[in-house]
Amino acid sequence: MHPVMQGGEALQLPACLARRVRAGGDGMETQTTALMRARGMLETHGRFPGGALPPDIADSWLRSLEHGLDPAGRPEAMVLLPTAFEQARERSRDLIRFARPELELLYDQIAGSNFMIALGSPEGLVLETLSDSQFQQSEASRAVIAGSIWTEAVGGTNGMGLCAATGRAAQVYGGEHFFRTHGNIACISAPIFDGRGGMAGILDASSGITVRQQHTAALVQMSAANIENGLIRHRHDNRLVLQFHPRPEYLGTLSSGMLVLDEDFSVHAINRRGALFLTGLPTLIGRGFPEIFDARFEDLACRLVRGETLRVRDRFGSAVSMRCVANRAAFALAGRHGAAAPLAPARSQTERNLFKDVVVEDPDLWRQLAALPEAVARRVPISIMGETGTGKEMVARLAHAAAGKDRPFVAYDARLATEEDFARVMFGSGPGEPGLLARASGGTLYLDEVTELPPRAQAALARVLDTGEYRRSGSSETVRCDVHVVSSSCRPFDTAQSEGRFRADLRHRLAGYAINLPPLRRRSDIAPLARRLIAAANPELRLDDGALAIIAGHDWPGNLHELRARMSQAALLARGPTIGRDDLSDLVAARPFDDKDRHQACAGCSGTAWKEQQCRGIQLEVERSQGNIAETARRLGVSRTTIYKHLGR
């Protein structure tokens, strides 16, 4: 058994779950004399002089000694067996989902070479890694692999282990590592908090040992804070989430405080930034809103859920601007307060986007979305078509929110379905293992890429939608199905049907109110979208007309995913408050359409003009990056699987 820390408690990891492998490599280069002396004593006498090391490192060396590790020996690396690793990944599924784009962005930002980015669980288990080709050749890269355990008990003093043990950001350089063999590496780690006083994960950047890299440390902490904010929003879709900041223009950025409220308007969770703004008020979790702010939430609720930004004073008299994040709970409360549904047809240009996180200023798109609340109220199935990244899931969530009920939203990616397990996943296999239909009961079931369902699964789903009833696997009892179905597909339903891949009966049951999301290159509100995304990355920045012209001239095959990724990158590289044509020209390379005609659209996209155009655009990007799929996926802000799909692999 090996101890692994979890939430402050020692968790015993059964030895059978892990295999031991040897980690190798030697080196001990960049060190100060004091550190060298301390190391010498550590290795020869098993003790060292206090004061020679940063206090966190000295404490960690002591703990490593207590774990019985030998600093001059070779560390025994532990790697979870595949089943246990899969279980661990499953437990951190939403962390991985939110962290992945951040890992890729961080990878782009860390200049130079010979480095690796790793995402760890709160206990110090490596869940994902991303490394450049030079680092991949190193011993360290062979040791820091997905599934490896880097607690202090196993790896001695190291960035991830130290961060797991203390809950604080950690920097461990060369000889500060407990094991001599880790002397060639520099690790910079930052905790990702869960908003409730615990840790959700650890972000780590490791590289060959050079000088202390404060710039990298700042980037790692920023990325960790970004992941934390994304997780808090995602995990609390059914609770009110407030953003606040002393300066209104910072709302919605990385620097905003986030406060999650329970049903009685007491604090359920708060992000690190929010806790910093409210320093001085002890134990914020569980406190009532009026104990923190000079107002009752009930008196502000109506205006906040209508999308207004309010000025509120905290109990120390400092004023903050506050607004409510547009999520399921906000829509539900807006309904109870009799607020006009946020998507109801607008009376004026300014009234129309009450909820600030969603930009819909394109008149055609607006017309389609304006009828959404009506379709939801009548429980008409909703189908959403659009290229990757056009906002299909966002619209599905808006449809769900428009229902104004505190009920579940359950999403299912039909690309993952297999004939064998579809029935178990969808219908469940007993009271202890409810299927998706039971989990979504009373709420919304979102079927993403529904045309990709295997044939027998399509038949089973069509039957349920027809009869409104289903049976769990292995049971004869009939269960009534009470879900509002929203489906989406990149491939238009009629194309999928004419290819013989989509059953007509299922198509007709799902089509209902059909929304066609335009690709970004056809949207007339691309400029406000770009402005919103750049302001979200950094509110001090603006795009000038030259920059907007470049954006308008690009064909955006990755749509909003790509625009978001490019704007975040432009914000990080900005040399002043205004981003101009020159700043964007390298990031957003113009792509004349005829350049793409050399490429053949993949089988899945052939036959539909806009799908072909997007597909050829993606293939062209792959060519530009000389076949580097990871880089293309990063540039376009889409997953690697999407790229492979368009390459027909």
Ligand SMILES: Nc1ncnc2c1ncn2[C@@H]1O[C@H](COP(=O)(O)OP(=O)(O)OP(=O)(O)O)[C@@H](O)[C@H]1O
């Ligand atoms: N109208 C909008 N205003 C601002 N941001 C938006 C809008 N619509 C979508 N987004 C953002 O754009 C990104 C892509 O949206 P979403 O994931 O809903 O697209 P999708 O079509 O479901 O993508 P995929 O096909 O890859 O699953 C998300 O980050 C989403 O928050």
